[in-house]
Amino acid sequence: MSMRRDVHEEVRSRLHEAAGAHEPDRERMLARVERGMAGPAGSGHRATRPPAFGWMRVAGATAAVAGVLAVGGYAVASAVKDEAAPQQQEVATSPTPTPSPEATSRAPAPPAPVEPAPSRSPERRESGPPSRTTSAPATERPPAATEDGPLWSDGSVDPHSNDFWAQSNITLRTRGQLTALTVRLKVAQTGGVSNAGAWRSLPENDFTLAVAEQDGFLVYTWTLKEGRTVPAGEWVFAGQFDHLRGGRDAGKDTYSVTATAASRRLSVGGGFAAVDDGGDGDGDS
Template identity: 50%
Template sequence: MNEHIARQLREAAEAHQPDRARMLARMQRGAVGPAPRHRARSGLRSWPRAALAGLATAGILATGGLAVAAIVQTRPSPEATTTPAAPSPTATPSPTPSAPPTTSAPVPAPAATTPATARPTPSATGRAQNGPLWSEASVDAHSNLYWAQSDLILRTAQPLTSLTVELRIAQTGDVRDTGNWRTLPSEDFTVTSQESGGVLVYRWVLKPGRTVPAGQHEFAAQYNHAPGVRSSASDSYRVDAQSAGGSSSVGGGFAPAR
């Protein structure tokens, strides 16, 4: 069956509308009355009209069914449209915060190194310097509410041929001499302690012909005082010396006990 015939069959099948009621009525009429008998030209007995009508009806129905089937088979089935699934949102990884840039702290400049020969300058702490002499005075840490000791440290860069040391302790109430000492030999000095003008004066004088070697030396004055914490604000000292470089002097006050 070529395409032309198939198209005609499809068109006939689509246009054909079988009358079901008429076909049923025709079949009923054929079943009620006996079909007339005709003598066939070929000498064969004729089929009953009802049978012929049934065969015709069956043929029409079969032809229509075939046409409809052909139409159904030849009609292109609509392609299934597949809607692509929406892609699931991909979690975007949060960026890892980068470490802040490390800023190197500026390296502090090295502190200036004090030369070994440097000497502290005079200050309210009892330090003083002049020529080859350097001194520092303070109240001894072992002083108490009834007794005290005033210390003087003396350094000299040159031997001394003359030296006088005075420690002056202000009379603040019941100040009385209880002794004194020095690190230099006692036979090289003349030592006195006396009160004059409201001050207790301790004095060490180097004897003629004696020398004080270069280095560090100490002098101390000891005394009682009125009970309580005594102030050393009015105390003072003075040192006069002679060396190969000439005369020099240092002096100042006493720093409180530490």
């Protein structure tokens, strides 16, 4: 077996040397090609051949040269490949290291503890200044709505009132015709209270209006003129006035109504609903 291996190595070595020493003679090959194209000498002139046949000869010669070069290169490549093959077989690659069970089963390190931010105590809201006037207790207020036979009434502060101006509304409902009617509104003087106007939903020419200050009250009085009547329905009488800036307590404001229906004298009256009474109006204006 060792003798055959030695012979094989010797043959391969000689082929390798022969392939390396081979050098094709290109000039000689080109000279032969030119002679072939020139052809045999004639009687003073060259015989003409078809151009296609001449080009075929050139192509054939070129192919022959390329074949010789390819054979030589293949021999060199084969020798080099045979010599490099044992070296590639001897190269050993180390296996990829696998992580140890201890490394894979170890839990990740916990994050660093974060100190909680100092807690803020809730901001204290300062309450506004106390009201300048104290509302009268609900038990001391006269009822806002009253009824007498076919006549019903209600007192309320208009929701459009503001810190400088207010309007007190007196609503009347009658189920029959009234032949006489007097409506009186009394606004307590809580500071800066002064007349700012008045109106009613019934015709203006049917009533006379008087506004005066009496015993600490601003008094509005509507009186039905003689010979006029009020039809059945719902009607509103309103007194408007200015006052000092800020919330105003209507707890001392009152109204009174006297009327005549079918020769029967009727009388209703009351106060004005405060903010916390849940009435139709607002106790503060």
